[in-house]
Amino acid sequence: MSLLSLSCPVTFLSCPEFINWFMATKFIIGVMGPGETATPRENELAFELGKAIAREGWITLSGGRAFGVMNAVMEGAVLQGGLTIGVLPGDDEQGSSPHAAIKIVTGMGGARNLINVLSSHVLVVCGMAAGTASEVALAIKADKRIIMLDPDDVSEEFFRKIGSYKVSVAKTVKEAVSMIKNFLSVYG
Amino acid sequence: MSLLSLSCPVTFLSCPEFINWFMATKFIIGVMGPGETATPRENELAFELGKAIAREGWITLSGGRAFGVMNAVMEGAVLQGGLTIGVLPGDDEQGSSPHAAIKIVTGMGGARNLINVLSSHVLVVCGMAAGTASEVALAIKADKRIIMLDPDDVSEEFFRKIGSYKVSVAKTVKEAVSMIKNFLSVYG
Amino acid sequence: MSLLSLSCPVTFLSCPEFINWFMATKFIIGVMGPGETATPRENELAFELGKAIAREGWITLSGGRAFGVMNAVMEGAVLQGGLTIGVLPGDDEQGSSPHAAIKIVTGMGGARNLINVLSSHVLVVCGMAAGTASEVALAIKADKRIIMLDPDDVSEEFFRKIGSYKVSVAKTVKEAVSMIKNFLSVYG
Amino acid sequence: MSLLSLSCPVTFLSCPEFINWFMATKFIIGVMGPGETATPRENELAFELGKAIAREGWITLSGGRAFGVMNAVMEGAVLQGGLTIGVLPGDDEQGSSPHAAIKIVTGMGGARNLINVLSSHVLVVCGMAAGTASEVALAIKADKRIIMLDPDDVSEEFFRKIGSYKVSVAKTVKEAVSMIKNFLSVYG
Numbered sequence: 236m237s238l239l240s241l242s243c244p245v246t247f248l249s250c251p252e253f254i255n256w257f258m259a260t261k262f263i264i265g266v267m268g269p270g271e272t273a274t275p276r277e278n279e280l281a282f283e284l285g286k287a288i289a290r291e292g293w294i295t296l297s298g299g300r301a302f303g304v305m306n307a308v309m310e311g312a313v314l315q316g317g318l319t320i321g322v323l324p325g326d327d328e329q330g331s332s333p334h335a336a337i338k339i340v341t342g343m344g345g346a347r348n349l350i351n352v353l354s355s356h357v358l359v360v361c362g363m364a365a366g367t368a369s370e371v372a373l374a375i376k377a378d379k380r381i382i383m384l385d386p387d388d389v390s391e392e393f394f395r396k397i398g399s400y401k402v403s404v405a406k407t408v409k410e411a412v413s414m415i416k417n418f419l420s421v422y423g
Numbered sequence: 424m425s426l427l428s429l430s431c432p433v434t435f436l437s438c439p440e441f442i443n444w445f446m447a448t449k450f451i452i453g454v455m456g457p458g459e460t461a462t463p464r465e466n467e468l469a470f471e472l473g474k475a476i477a478r479e480g481w482i483t484l485s486g487g488r489a490f491g492v493m494n495a496v497m498e499g500a501v502l503q504g505g506l507t508i509g510v511l512p513g514d515d516e517q518g519s520s521p522h523a524a525i526k527i528v529t530g531m532g533g534a535r536n537l538i539n540v541l542s543s544h545v546l547v548v549c550g551m552a553a554g555t556a557s558e559v560a561l562a563i564k565a566d567k568r569i570i571m572l573d574p575d576d577v578s579e580e581f582f583r584k585i586g587s588y589k590v591s592v593a594k595t596v597k598e599a600v601s602m603i604k605n606f607l608s609v610y611g
Numbered sequence: 612m613s614l615l616s617l618s619c620p621v622t623f624l625s626c627p628e629f630i631n632w633f634m635a636t637k638f639i640i641g642v643m644g645p646g647e648t649a650t651p652r653e654n655e656l657a658f659e660l661g662k663a664i665a666r667e668g669w670i671t672l673s674g675g676r677a678f679g680v681m682n683a684v685m686e687g688a689v690l691q692g693g694l695t696i697g698v699l700p701g702d703d704e705q706g707s708s709p710h711a712a713i714k715i716v717t718g719m720g721g722a723r724n725l726i727n728v729l730s731s732h733v734l735v736v737c738g739m740a741a742g743t744a745s746e747v748a749l750a751i752k753a754d755k756r757i758i759m760l761d762p763d764d765v766s767e768e769f770f771r772k773i774g775s776y777k778v779s780v781a782k783t784v785k786e787a788v789s790m791i792k793n794f795l796s797v798y799g
Numbered sequence: 800m801s802l803l804s805l806s807c808p809v810t811f812l813s814c815p816e817f818i819n820w821f822m823a824t825k826f827i828i829g830v831m832g833p834g835e836t837a838t839p840r841e842n843e844l845a846f847e848l849g850k851a852i853a854r855e856g857w858i859t860l861s862g863g864r865a866f867g868v869m870n871a872v873m874e875g876a877v878l879q880g881g882l883t884i885g886v887l888p889g890d891d892e893q894g895s896s897p898h899a900a901i902k903i904v905t906g907m908g909g910a911r912n913l914i915n916v917l918s919s920h921v922l923v924v925c926g927m928a929a930g931t932a933s934e935v936a937l938a939i940k941a942d943k944r945i946i947m948l949d950p951d952d953v954s955e956e957f958f959r960k961i962g963s964y965k966v967s968v969a970k971t972v973k974e975a976v977s978m979i980k981n982f983l984s985v986y987g
Contacts, residue, residue, distance in 0.1 A: 261524060294525065320525065326541060326565070326908060336449060337482065337508065339527055340541035342565075342908040343534075344890060345749050346722040350538075353514060353528035365752040365773050372745035373721055377514070377530075393769035397741050514720060530720040532702060533937055534910040553961050557936035561909055564929040581957035585929050637900060670901065696901065702917060702941070712825060713858065713884065715903055716917035718941075719910075726914075729890060729904035753890070753906075 262419050263320070264288050265296045265355025267371065268304025269364035277362035280384060281307035283408045284359060289317025291412065296320040296355055298347075299339070301332045304361050309334035322351050349373050357382065357418045359411055363390045375401050380418040382411050450607050451508070452476050453484045453543025455559065456492025457552035465550035468572060469495035471596045472547060477505020479600065484508040484543055486535075487527070489520045492549050497522035510539050537561050545570065545606045547599055551578045563589050568606040570599050638795050639696070640664050641672045641731025643747065644680025645740035653738035656760060657683035659784045660735060665693025667788060672696040672731055674723070675715070677708045680737050685710035698727050725749055733758065733794045735787055739766045751777050756794040758787050826983050827884070828852050829860045829919025831935065832868025833928035841926035844948060845871035847972045848923060853881025855976065860884040860919055862911075863903070865896045868925050873898035886915050913937050921946065921982045923975055927954045939965050944982040946975050 266284060268277055285308035288295045295312040297305035299321020309319040313334045321335030326342045341347040348366065352358065352374045358381045360371055368390075374381050375398040383391055383404045394402045405411035454472060456465055473496035476483045483500040485493035487509020497507040501522045509523030514530045529535040536554065540546065540562045547570045548559055556578075562569050563586040571579060571592045582590045593599035642660060644653055661684035664671045671688040673681035675697020685695040689710045697711030702718045717723040724742065728734065728750045735758045736747055744766075750757050751774040759767060759780045770778045781787035830848060832841055849872035852859045859876040861869035863885020873883040877898045885899030890906045905911040912930065916922065916938045922945045924935055932954075938945050939962040947955060947968045958966045969975035 263525070320527075322527070337451070337525070338542065339508075339510075339538065341538050342541050343531075343537070343722070343910055344725065344906040345752060346531075346719070346725045346907055346910075348745075348749075349531070349720065349722045350527060350529050353530050354526065363773060365748050367748075368769075368773055369724075369745045369748035369752065372741050372743075372748060373724075376721060376741040376745065389769050389772050393744075393765050396765050397739060397744055531722055531910070532718040532720075532913065533940060534719055534722075534907070534913045536933075536937075537908065537910045551961060553936045553940040555936075556957075556961055557912075557933045557940065560929045560931075560933035560936060561912075564909060564933065577957050577960050581932075581953050584953050585927060585932055639901070696903075698903070713827070713901070714918065715884075715886075715914060717914050718917045719907075719913070722907075725907070726903060726905050729906045730902065 261318075262293045262356045262422070263296050263354055264293045264415060265351050265358045265370075266304065266308040266361060267298070267351065267358060267367050268308075268361040269367060270298070270300060270303035270305065272364055273303035273307070273362055277304055278307040280408065281305075281361045282311040284308055284361065284384065284411065285311025285313075285317070285319075286315045287408050287412045288312055288415075289315035291416075292317075293415075294318045294320060296322065296351060297332075297335075298351060298366070299323045299331050299335045301330055306332040306334065308361070320354075322347050322354070345369065352377055352379060355379065356422060357415050359384055359405075359415070360386070363387065371402075372397070382414050382418075384408070384411050449482050449506075450544045450610070451482045451484050451542055452603060453539050453546045453558075454492065454496040454549060455486070455539065455546060455555050456496075456549040457555060458486070458488060458491035458493065460552055461491035461495070461550055465492055466495040468596065469493075469549045470499040472496055472549065472572065472599065473499025473501075473505070473507075474503045475596050475600050476500055476603075477503035479604075480505075481603075482506045482508060484510065484539060485520075485523075486539060486554070487511045487519050487523045489518055492555075494520040494522065496549070508542075510535050510542070533557065537565075540565055540567060543567065544610065545603050547572055547593075547603070548574070551575065559590075560585070570602050570606075572596070572599050637670050637694075638732045638798070639670045639672050639730055640791060641727050641734045641746075642680065642684040642737060643674070643727065643734060643743050644684075644737040645743060646674070646676060646679035646681065648740055649679035649683070649738055653680055654683040656784065657737045658687040660684055660737065660760065660787065661687025661689075661693070661695075662691045663784050663788045664688055664791075665691035667792075668693075669791070670694045670696060672698065672727060673708075673711075674727060674742070675699045675707050675711045677706055680743075682708040682710065684737070696730075698723050698730070721745065728753055728755060731755065732798060733791050735760055735781075735791070736762070739763065747778075748773070758790050760784070760787050825858050825882075826920045826986070827858045827860050827918055828979060829915050829922045829934075830868065830872040830925060831862070831915065831922060831931050832872075832925040833931060834862070834864060834867035834869065836928055837867035837871070837926055841868055842871040844972065845869075845925045846875040848872055848925065848948065848975065849875025849877075849881070849883075850879045851972050851976050852876055852979075853879035855980075856881075857979075858882045858884060860886065860915060861896075861899075862915060862930070863887045863895050863899045865894055868931075870896040870898065872925070884918075886911050886918070909933065916941055916943060919943065920986060921979050923948055923969075923979070924950070927951065935966075936961070946978050946982075948972070948975050 281304040289312040320337045322339045469492040477500040508525045510527045657680040665688040698715045845868040853876040884901045886903045
């Protein structure tokens with residue numbers, strides 16, 4: 236059974252909006268943040284963000300593991316019926332979040348951080364840790380737009396310094412979504 | 424709009440098979456083969472294979488570029504309403520197949536061949552070239568099951584020798600699909 | 612001609628310190644910093660650092676390109692007779708520093724930053740830019756010791772925050788070398 | 800102490816051939832072959848090859864692990880006073896050959912095979928296994944010259960087919976060295 240045929244093909248094929256959605260450019264929003272060291276507040280924000288991303292019809296991409304921000308954002312997205320991609324560091328699916336619908340298995344450890352960055356049309360950062368910092372830095376290098384969601388002062392100051400106009404700050408999920416829309420508009 | 428809300432949310436949410444499909448383990452079938460040097464027959468076979476993969480509800484993964492087997496298999500899959508993933512070697516989406524619904528941008532050149540292999544539950548090979556050979560070899564190393572679709576004698580003999588039981592040969596797309604089903608059954 | 616035979620084999624073979632040096636654990640010091648955007652002062656510091664590293668018998672590793680800190684540190688090292696390794700992002704040696712004695716060609720773009728980090732026993736950072744920041748972050752993640760050479764306040768505060776004890780600050784090349792010695796002592 | 804100063808600086812600095820050697824383009828010969836599954840004969844051939852490479856003043860590069868062809872070729876090279884580079888798949892030096900003078904730690908698993916290929920000016924293959932086959936295939940793709948040392952018929956036929964003029968066959972180490980010289984001459 237394909238996505239369009241299943242046992243209810245008529246329903247799907249008679250819904251042109253679905254076909255259009257499916258064939259349209261699908262924007263990927265990468266969400267980065269701490270793993271084991273994520274705070275409850277960061278996980279909560281990520282969860283809300285995931286729901287908001289899915290509500291917009293965008294795909295959520297994260298580091299794909301079963302804890303912290305990467306897990307929380309995909310959990311929120313799936314709950315809202317969104318598509319999720321987890322880009323995993325290991326050699327197999329072990330340790331991956333149950334909320335990653337599509338698992339990209341890289342076998343490249345921290346080098347997969349570059350893939351997260353390059354595959355995302357816009358990045359949102361929720362919390363800060365070493366892995367997260369490497370992703371923000373690579374995103375600046377790759378000329379991507381990065382939104383820091385309610386960042387601490389030290390991280391904001393540092394990344395604004397090295398990223399200048401590429402780094403924006405949003406205080407709320409709602410503000411972040413509105414910024415994403417704005418940045419995506421360049422893709423026409 | 425999310426996948427489930429769009430402008431026809433009732434239709435989708437009232438279709439439990441869709442929800443089940445969406446939340447179920449999604450199998451990824453990697454299809455490898457020549458790019459510029461693919462023969463018309465190889466492209467045709469890949470196109471038929473893509474349609475057959477989509478019909479089964481599996482996701483099609485390929486090298487993602489706009490020509491050869493990787494393009495043909497995704498074109499077939501999309502035509503049948505299937506989901507397609509293109510794992511791209513370059514730094515951006517340039518040169519990617521229009522039939523890649525999800526574009527994973529690796530920026531890692533030929534090293535992305537490992538990602539193709541590790542992210543696929545089963546691999547099908549259609550034609551032979553240097554890049555393709557590296558993928559089959561990496562797949563054997565990673566202990567994946569590989570199906571060679573109507574291979575030439577020299578390639579078949581070589582990969583059977585270094586891959587033993589991991590390498591199977593299918594004469595037709597239909598036979599390949601039946602082998603894939605068999606191999607996927609180990610994932611429960 | 613091998614390193615030991617050349618046209619003056621007796622000289623080399625009669626110098627047991629050389630043989631000992633050659634077979635001993637060779638420590639690799641990774642030096643990271645801005646490329647095109649490096650200031651004259653940063654390049655000068657890197658040049659002095661390269662000379663100092665070579666004087667200690669350590670190998671200098673950098674990103675290998677022909678400008679900025681990576682070029683300056685290798686130029687200094689070579690001038691002092693030191694061995695240099697350039698880990699290049701591209702597919703070939705094009706654009707590599709003439710002072711890279713050994714060129715590791717990765718073809719992996721920014722993902723090669725991880726290799727710089729993992730291959731170095733200690734890292735020294737001279738100046739700051741997006742690529743540099745990704746390397747410091749990956750080094751913290753990989754549990755390496757990092758020395759920031761005369762950093763700006765914002766960068767120092769940020770990396771001390773996410774790296775805690777792994778990040779040290781040296782005001783001069785001399786102080787950096789003394790810290791490296793200290794950190795290398797754990798390798799016995 | 801630097802390579803040139805040690806405790807016998809006069810000896811080294813008074814040997815202009817050494818300085819010349821050290822500053823000259825250093826050719827890197829990549830040697831690929833089976834790990835655990837290498838036969839005694841393959842290890843022996845690799846050991847002889849390593850000695851011969853070192854005798855020519857070339858650097859030996861291999862996969863860097865502590866067994867099979869990669870270990871044997873570096874053991875031979877070191878015995879002859881040659882410089883050796885091991886490009887390791889893991890996150891640290893664990894499991895590396897004691898004969899790897901320089902250890903490049905990639906943390907990228909099988910993706911490091913591409914680095915082996917791109918960093919070598921010429922490749923020699925000794926025996927065949929899945930990892931080895933991926934390297935030969937990537938080398939063909941990267942337009943490198945590959946010498947198969949006493950290959951089995953099936954492997955020879957396959958790689959000649961996909962690599963055409965890029966793949967040569969040598970029956971002995973001596974013949975391989977003479978071919979390498981020939982191929983290196985294009986680098987001027």
